Amino acid sequence: MTVINSDTATADFEGLVQPHRVHRRIYTDPAIFEMEMTRVFAASWCYVGHESEIPAPGDYRTTTLGLRPVLMTRARDGAVNVLLNRCTHRGTVLAAEASGCAKRFVCPYHGWTFAPDGQLVAIPFPADHAVEDRSTLSLGRLATASYRGFVFATLNAEPEPLDCWLxxxxxxxxxxxxxxxxxxxxxxxxxxxxxxxxxxxxxxxxxxxxxxxxxxxxxxxxxxxxxxxxxxxxxxxxxxxxxxxxxxxxxxxxxxxxxxxxxxxxxxxxxxxxxxxxxxxxxxxxxxxxxxxxxxxxxxxxxxxxxxxxxxxxxxxxxxxxxxxxxxxxxxxxxxxxxxxxxxxxxxxxxxxxxxxxxxxxxxxxxxxxxxxxxxxxxxxxxxxxxxxxxxxxxxxxxxxxxxxxxxxxxxxxxxxxxxxxxxxx
Amino acid sequence: MTVAAARPPDGPSAEMSAAQAAVLARYDEMAALLVGMDDRPRADPGLTAEAAPALLHEARLLDAGRFEDWLEGWTSDAVLWLPLSARAHPGTDQSLLLDDRRRLAERVDWRREPSAWGQHPPSRTTRVVGSIEAWPAANGLVARSTLLIDEHRHGRHQALAGYQIHELVGDDLHRRTKILVVPALGTGVRNPSFLL
CATH class of the missing domain: 3.90.380.10 (Naphthalene 1,2-dioxygenase Alpha Subunit; Chain A, domain 1)
Structure with missing residues (x-):
């Protein structure tokens, strides 16, 4: 999927954080906040939830990660997935509840259907749909790792292993x-x-x-x-x-x-x-x-x-x-x-x-x-x-x-x- | 009325101690009041008329900041409970607060403490109590009413709505149980320390 290289999205950040003082703008500037949501929250390992919250296949919980709606699910094979809570068709947020259990996530807008591991498993009226390779339309996935049952996820393209990061x-x-x-x-x-x-x-x-x-x-x-x-x-x-x-x-x-x-x-x-x-x-x-x-x-x-x-x-x-x-x-x-x-x-x-x-x-x-x-x-x-x-x-x-x-x-x-x-x- | 079952004890001491059973019995009683409210029949007109002045008086005391007077109106075994949802149980779910008589008194002390920055300067509140209904209960009545609380503080304003359940007992209709359900607590509110 698309790689965002935010090098170009520069603001005049230099000098705002000094060894003995920090500038007020890092708390008040909306442009800096917007950069943080990607450079800090998307690029770092963030805590999403605890494995005990989703004990059974299909269990899920929603939260946000740097404003992005995300979905923590337990798949049929028992694996924990952290997915972007966004239909790959038109962008609809799939799961609106804070938590629940679902065998399938069916988009309420046009019925695209995803498995708890993020795979697209059904499109209604498929005959008139041009998509041939459904695997390209799986839900966006985050790198996911657990430590002692605590689930962390990141959108960093090349994240440091969780153990090292901790x-x-x-x-x-x-x-x-x-x-x-x-x-x-x-x-x-x-x-x-x-x-x-x-x-x-x-x-x-x-x-x-x-x-x-x-x-x-x-x-x-x-x-x-x-x-x-x-x-x-x-x-x-x-x-x-x-x-x-x-x-x-x-x-x-x-x-x-x-x-x-x-x-x-x-x-x-x-x-x-x-x-x-x-x-x-x-x-x-x-x-x-x-x-x-x-x-x-x-x-x-x-x-x-x-x-x-x-x-x-x-x-x-x-x-x-x-x-x-x-x-x-x-x-x-x-x-x-x-x-x-x-x-x-x-x-x-x-x-x-x-x-x-x-x-x-x-x-x-x-x-x-x-x-x-x-x-x-x-x-x-x-x-x-x-x-x-x-x-x-x-x-x-x-x-x-x-x-x-x-x-x-x-x-x-x-x-x-x-x-x-x-x-x-x- | 549906009675919510307490969570079965787990872990090594699976046999519940008598002390634990007593605590859970009180919690179950409160959860049952909450869960069973929507199944109740049409209210008793006489008891509803009797409950109204007590509920309006409480709202007036709280809005006036007369917390010591408010504290007088509770029984010695009283509990004030603010659950985070209408499906909550005091023994298994976090609450905003669950105060016995002792912590109610501490809460009043805290409100009076000048360094309780979260309430100094204090919230200015206006409570609107409505839709009062009441039914008979052991040694008193159970009332449900809706509540709007308008709050001003630090030049900011928030308005919260919810409903409250009162178990009022004895000739003076003292509060033995009060449950305040504010749905916004489930989505995030600013400094809710004015809620009582």
């Missing part, structure tokens, strides 16, 4: 998955969908930002203080032994575990229906599993669209230069006692209600502030100089007050924007 991030990824008994992690049905009037990178600037917890989340920490609970965000960011890591390819890790020696469960207030479930686990001698009810205390961010936060998968879905949708999926522990998932549901709501609204407000305030043309720059210099290997591929370690993760992901972002990879549907 690189050092695999260590945190494995830790998050392996804390589930049997390494068995699932994803529950419907996500929270939250939107904010702001650029998608604002959630990236926030994801490994250890300093904002003290200020933006003061209200969350105050709720903890009222009941003598020291939340994970209430630690002194200047002295906590928590560690932030800036990895290759823009990935980021904040490891909060060194700062909470008493374990994750001790950081949680008493969520609804906690006591009977907690008592049941303690009585069954499974008290040690309670930490599973809350997050791993490792925030892992896989650039450009997946954040592991608590027990949630936070998928960042750009909608427009100043509009972003966050998909918040809750993971489950299918092989743990079922009290764990019951607790997770209530724990999940805690930050969504008393933390996330404050983040959303910050994102929208920043976007409004960035509308001022006379104030061009955003400062990202905290923690400079980056001590080790800032120019190489090695991980940069720092205290959680360092802005090294933001600098590192933005440097990777700038590289994607200025040396674009070719993208194509397969």
């Amino acid at each position: 690189g050092e991030a695999r260590e945190a990824f494995d830790t998050i998955v392996d804390r589930h008994p049997g390494g068995d992690i699932g994803v529950m049905g419907s996500p929270h969908l939250l939107e904010f009037v702001g650029n998608w990178k604002l959630s990236w600037d926030n994801a490994a930002d250890g300093l904002h917890a003290t200020f933006a989340h003061e209200s969350y920490n105050t709720l903890g203080e009222m009941v003598d609970t020291e939340t994970v965000l209430a630690r002194d960011p200047g002295s906590t032994p928590m560690v932030s890591k800036a990895l290759r390819n823009g990935h980021m890790v904040v490891d909060q575990r060194p700062g909470i020696p008493q374990g994750p469960w001790a950081t949680m207030r008493r969520v609804p229906f906690r006591e009977p479930l907690e008592t049941a686990l303690v009585d069954a001698g499974e008290e040690s599993l309670l930490d599973l009810a809350t997050g791993s205390m490792i925030n892992l961010s896989l650039f450009p669209n997946l954040l592991f936060v608590g027990n949630q998968l936070l998928v960042i879905e750009p909608v427009a230069v100043d509009r972003t949708r966050l998909q918040l999926w809750l993971t489950s522990a299918p092989s743990a006692p079922s009290e764990i998932d019951l607790l997770r549901l209530r724990v999940d709501e805690d930050f969504v209600n008393f933390g996330t609204p404050d983040d959303l407000d910050m994102f929208e305030r920043v976007q409004r502030g960035l509308s001022i043309p006379e104030m061009e720059w955003i400062d990202m210099s905290r923690g400079l100089p980056d001590s080790d290997a800032a120019d190489g591929d090695a991980t940069i370690y720092g205290p959680i007050t360092s802005e090294a993760p933001q600098r590192r992901y933005l440097a990777h972002y700038a590289k994607l924007m200025t040396t674009p990879a070719a993208t194509r549907a397969r």
Whole structure:
């Protein structure tokens, strides 16, 4: 299929991302946003969904990848496919539901029919149709690969193998998955969908930002203080032994575990229906599993669209230069006692209600502030100089007050924007 | 009325603890209220007339920001539930919120906290309660009503519509269960922290 070589689609991007500051235009310029949807989102591996969401042949789920409607399906042979959700006849979006099960995807416009692996299997009234080789009219296909059941896809014409792309991030990824008994992690049905009037990178600037917890989340920490609970965000960011890591390819890790020696469960207030479930686990001698009810205390961010936060998968879905949708999926522990998932549901709501609204407000305030043309720059210099290997591929370690993760992901972002990879549907 | 079955427990502790069964029983009760609503017969006129002032009073308190007064109107075993869809179950699906009496009180504390940036400055809301219907229930009544909420904040505006189910008990018609279904939650809304 057509190869898009976006070399020619240049904008004057040079100089907008500098080591210590970035220009407001990368958050406000619609032309830059449009380039990002191909140079960043189509050209990178992006998280699409989890294999457990489509257990049976014909199961599917829809989402977007850099604004492109895509379809994750389970084919008859059990393989997972990520396809462009677009009829090859006139371009109609085939599947309109968020998820479902279909033996065939029949286009509602003219009846072209596709198998879950994307092959065109029927055209109505074929006698008067000129197409001889139907294989050229299969649905557009993305390169697809899974890691620990998490499905990633890309339109990059020559993608780096997924394992290499994840690189050092695999260590945190494995830790998050392996804390589930049997390494068995699932994803529950419907996500929270939250939107904010702001650029998608604002959630990236926030994801490994250890300093904002003290200020933006003061209200969350105050709720903890009222009941003598020291939340994970209430630690002194200047002295906590928590560690932030800036990895290759823009990935980021904040490891909060060194700062909470008493374990994750001790950081949680008493969520609804906690006591009977907690008592049941303690009585069954499974008290040690309670930490599973809350997050791993490792925030892992896989650039450009997946954040592991608590027990949630936070998928960042750009909608427009100043509009972003966050998909918040809750993971489950299918092989743990079922009290764990019951607790997770209530724990999940805690930050969504008393933390996330404050983040959303910050994102929208920043976007409004960035509308001022006379104030061009955003400062990202905290923690400079980056001590080790800032120019190489090695991980940069720092205290959680360092802005090294933001600098590192933005440097990777700038590289994607200025040396674009070719993208194509397969 | 259809009663939604709780998810059968899986994993190593397949025998459900009594504590877990009690939690699931409350969740099932709420899911049944939600799922069974469309099958109910025509409402009881007397109970509908009785429910209306309680529902309108609640809407007025919330719009006025009188959250402490609002908090008084709940039973000790109360639950406020905002599911993400009308087919949701509290024990298997994420919710926007599912508050017991304790978390309701925390929520009011949060709203009063000056650093709760998501509600400071606060949303200005106008609720329009309509289509009230009510039926008899143990020790009280069950009411369904439609709800329009108009919200202004930071110079921006959004209007959300949905319906609410109230289980009101005792002489004072205190809220034991409230379920608020807002279909837009399934497609993405901005900072929904004004929804109660």
